Amino acid sequence: MIYVIGSIVLFIVMIALPFMVGYNELKEKKDDENLYVNRNYVREPRYFGESFRALLNKAKKEWEGAAKGTETKIHLSKN
Amino acid sequence: MVDYLVDILHIFFIFVVLVMLTYAIRHFIFTFNRLYCRQKFYYQDIIDSDLPKVTVLIPMHNEEQVATGVLDALLACDYPADRLEIKPVNDHSEDKTKEILEAYHIKHPNVVPLHREKDDQTRGKPAALNDAMAEATGDIIIVFDADYLPGKGLIKVLATAFADPEVGAVMGRVTPVNTKVNLMTRLLDLERSGGYQVDQQARYNLDLLPQYGGTVGGYRKALLLSTGGFNTKILAEDTELTYRFMTNGWKIAYANGAECYEEAPEDWGVRARQVNRWARGHNEVMFHYMFKLLRSRKITFSQKLDGFMLLTIYMMPVILILGIVDSLLLFFLGRMDIMTGWWIILFVGAYNTFGNFAPFFQIGTAVVLDGSKDRAKLLPYLSLNFYFYMWYISKGFVEAIVDIITRRNAEWKKTERYRKENVGEKL
Numbered sequence: 001m002i003y004v005i006g007s008i009v010l011f012i013v014m015i016a017l018p019f020m021v022g023y024n025e026l027k028e029k030k031d032d033e034n035l036y037v038n039r040n041y042v043r044e045p046r047y048f049g050e051s052f053r054a055l056l057n058k059a060k061k062e063w064e065g066a067a068k069g070t071e072t073k074i075h076l077s078k079n
Numbered sequence: 080m081v082d083y084l085v086d087i088l089h090i091f092f093i094f095v096v097l098v099m100l101t102y103a104i105r106h107f108i109f110t111f112n113r114l115y116c117r118q119k120f121y122y123q124d125i126i127d128s129d130l131p132k133v134t135v136l137i138p139m140h141n142e143e144q145v146a147t148g149v150l151d152a153l154l155a156c157d158y159p160a161d162r163l164e165i166k167p168v169n170d171h172s173e174d175k176t177k178e179i180l181e182a183y184h185i186k187h188p189n190v191v192p193l194h195r196e197k198d199d200q201t202r203g204k205p206a207a208l209n210d211a212m213a214e215a216t217g218d219i220i221i222v223f224d225a226d227y228l229p230g231k232g233l234i235k236v237l238a239t240a241f242a243d244p245e246v247g248a249v250m251g252r253v254t255p256v257n258t259k260v261n262l263m264t265r266l267l268d269l270e271r272s273g274g275y276q277v278d279q280q281a282r283y284n285l286d287l288l289p290q291y292g293g294t295v296g297g298y299r300k301a302l303l304l305s306t307g308g309f310n311t312k313i314l315a316e317d318t319e320l321t322y323r324f325m326t327n328g329w330k331i332a333y334a335n336g337a338e339c340y341e342e343a344p345e346d347w348g349v350r351a352r353q354v355n356r357w358a359r360g361h362n363e364v365m366f367h368y369m370f371k372l373l374r375s376r377k378i379t380f381s382q383k384l385d386g387f388m389l390l391t392i393y394m395m396p397v398i399l400i401l402g403i404v405d406s407l408l409l410f411f412l413g414r415m416d417i418m419t420g421w422w423i424i425l426f427v428g429a430y431n432t433f434g435n436f437a438p439f440f441q442i443g444t445a446v447v448l449d450g451s452k453d454r455a456k457l458l459p460y461l462s463l464n465f466y467f468y469m470w471y472i473s474k475g476f477v478e479a480i481v482d483i484i485t486r487r488n489a490e491w492k493k494t495e496r497y498r499k500e501n502v503g504e505k506l
Contacts, residue, residue, distance in 0.1 A: 018459035031453030032259040035268070037338040039230035042157045045239045049126040 052076070085414045088405050092417055095402035099434065102395065105388060106437035109281035110444045119284045121334045125242045130162055133238055133297070134217030137167040138207045142225040143174040144498045145342070149225055150183050150190060158234040160189060164216050167225075169194045170207040201488070204293070205309035205316040212300055212308065221297035226342040226496055228256060229295070233337055237297050240332040247302050247329025248320060250279065251295035251337030257497065260345050265457055266464060267343040267350075272449055273442035280335045287385035288325055289333035293317030294341070302329065312482070313367070314489050315360025322368040325386060328377030342497055349495050351471045356492065358475025359482070361393040366483045396469040397476045 025031065044050075059074040066072060137149055146167065153165050167180050169192055180192035193211050200206065212220060219241050221234060233251065240249040252275040258268040283289045291298065293316060303309070306323055309316045321331060344350040372378075372386050409415045439458050446455045482489055 022457045022460050025453050025456040026262060026265075029259065031451055032265060034256055034258045034340065035254045035272070035338075035449055035451070037230060037254055037340060039152075039228070039340075041230055042232035043236070045123070045125045045130070045235060045242075048124045 081412075085409070085412060088409050088412075088414070089417050091405050092402065092409065095398060095405065098395065098398055099402075100430070102388070102392075103430070103434040103437040106441045107433070109277055110437075110441045112281040112284055113277045113448065114444060116284065118280070119286075121236075121283075121332065121336060122239045122243060125239055128242055130159065130235065130238055131219045131241050132162045132164075132217045133158065133219045133221055133234060134164040134166055134211075134215035134300070135221045135223060135234065136208060136211045136215065137165070137223050137225055138170060138204045138211075139167050139172060139176050139180075139225045140170045140202075140493050141172045141174045142176050142496070143172075143179060144496045145226045146176055146179045147183075148498070149223055149227055149229070150180075152228045152230070153223070153234075154187055154190070155231055156229065156234050157231050158238070162217075163189060163234065165190045166211050166215060167192045168207045168211045169196075170204075171195055171200070171202055201311050203311065203314075203490070204493075205313065206311045208316065209308040209311065212304060215300060218300055219297050220300045220303075222294055223339070224294040224341065226494075226498070227294060228340040230339065233295075233339060236334055236337045237295075240334065241297075241299065243330070243332070245330045246332050247324040247327075248291045248298035249296055249332045249334060249337075250289055250291050251334050251339055252276075252279070253292065253295055253341050254338050255343035256340035257342055257345065260497075262457075262460065263347060263350060264343045264345055265454065266460055269442050269446065269454065269457060269461060270464075271343075272445035272451075273438070275335065276445035276448050277441050279333045282385065283333035283335075285381070285385075286379075287382055288321065288389060289331050290389065291317050291321045291324075291331055293320075295337065295339040298324070310367075312486070312488055313360060313363045314356055315364050318361050318364045319367070322364060322372060322386065322390070325378060325382070326368065326371045326375040328375075344494060345497050347467070351467070352492060353494050354468055355471045355475045355478075358393045358472040359478045359489065360475075361390075362476050362479035363482055363489075365390045365394065366479065393472055394476055396472040400469060400473055 055074065055076060059072060063072040135153055137153075139146060150165065150167065156163070165187075167183075167190070169177050169180055177192075177194055180190070180194075183190045184192055191214075193214060195202075195207060195210060200210075208220075208222070219238055221237055223229060237249050237251055240246045253271055254275075255264055255268045255271060257264050259265070279289050281287075296317075298320060302324070303320065306327070310319060313319050324331060344353055369387075369390060372383060372390065375383070378386070406415070409417075439461065442461065443455050443458055446452075478489075481487070
């Protein structure tokens with residue numbers, strides 16, 4: 001009889017143990033906030049294209065104002 | 080005769096084991112892909128083309144509690160106003176939804192509501208979307224459910240994908256806004272993480288089949304209209320669109336960063352009806368698209384395989400129930416002698432160690448990728464959902480079979496809202 005009772009107790013403990021850890025979290029609520037979503041996040045999908053065009057336009061102005069035969073360098077990097 | 084029956088039971092038992100094993104492997108592949116493999120970035124830049132004209136559709140049925148939330152959020156978006164039309168679709172509402180929408184229309188000309196009020200009109204989301212698309216001026220349709228709260232840059236992020244001419248539809252990520260309410264919402268928060276952070280992104284990484292989810296997503300209007308619009312007899316219009324586009328060779332993009340808050344169901348009854356509806360709709364799509372999927376020459380073998388497994392996923396609980404009945408019959412007939420040998424212990428041990436662990440591994444990984452920690456302690460509670468979903472998904476499967484046989488129109492039932500503030504009362 002003792003073996004039967006022992007087995008049942010052991011079974012209940014084994015089943016309940018994983019839930020106990022979760023039960024503590026349900027009671028203490030350490031991590032129950034919504035996942036953070038930055039609702040103010042914005043990005044300009046044409047940022048690359050427009051930056052590139054701005055660099056070319058700037059260089060074009062320099063080239064148009066320069067004397068004939070002058071070499072114009074276009075720096076595609078800001079560095 | 081009995082031996083013949085036992086043979087069938089044995090074959091079905093082996094079939095169930097193989098099915099379980101296949102889906103466990105699928106969980107592992109997706110999870111390992113997210114953890115250790117090269118990730119595919121969503122579309123970041125449009126080099127020189129204009130943003131497309133977008134119409135945002137918001138199907139609404141008695142949404143006075145949440146209507147202003149979604150409209151205010153959309154009006155705050157940074158999408159160019161001259162390229163954005165906001166079209167809420169009032170589908171036979173009996174509360175103050177109509178008055179709220181008209182008030183917004185007066186203040187904001189690009190909010191152009193459509194009121195569906197005739198008694199003989201087919202009700203429900205697919206029919207409402209069809210009517211709204213007929214009036215929409217945008218080339219791209221983006222859909223939000225009424226309880227969603229899109230962020231400022233969300234429409235631009237979603238619309239960017241359509242600069243790729245191969246993309247037919249795009250899907251963003253859904254996150255519950257009411258996670259802390261109770262155990263149900265906390266478990267749904269875990270499920271959503273696993274479904275989007277791992278499942279959808281891994282499918283996108285592997286060039287498989289990210290699923291268009293019917294909200295926080297968009298599609299090309301002309302493409303859908305050219306194939307006849309939404310089928311109003313199918314409850315899961317989102318899954319149907321996914322398979323219709325995919326079998327015709329169009330890509331579906333997934334934007335993990337296009338996150339949007341939704342209101343998750345807060346009680347088990349509402350969740351049961353939601354899952355039941357999803358299962359019914361998904362299985363209707365399975366009956367309609369299985370052969371089209373297998374016959375399609377516009378997709379790869381791996382896409383077919385993923386599409387097949389996704390298509391049959393809402394049939395699995397039925398197979399598992401039958402598997403349990405099968406094993407009980409074999410047990411009481413004393414005929415569980417399917418496979419014998421000491422190596423079976425290794426096989427069972429391996430499945431108990433890895434196979435059963437697979438879905439928890441996937442969701443746990445998603446939680447870690449999301450930067451969370453303690454919410455992973457609730458993972459064992461997901462096992463409660465197993466039996467809950469098994470029942471309601473199986474019910475949906477049976478209903479889908481009846482839908483197909485009788486060709487009846489399934490009645491659309493929207494998910495209840497919980498937002499406390501009743502804005503309609505203030506007008």
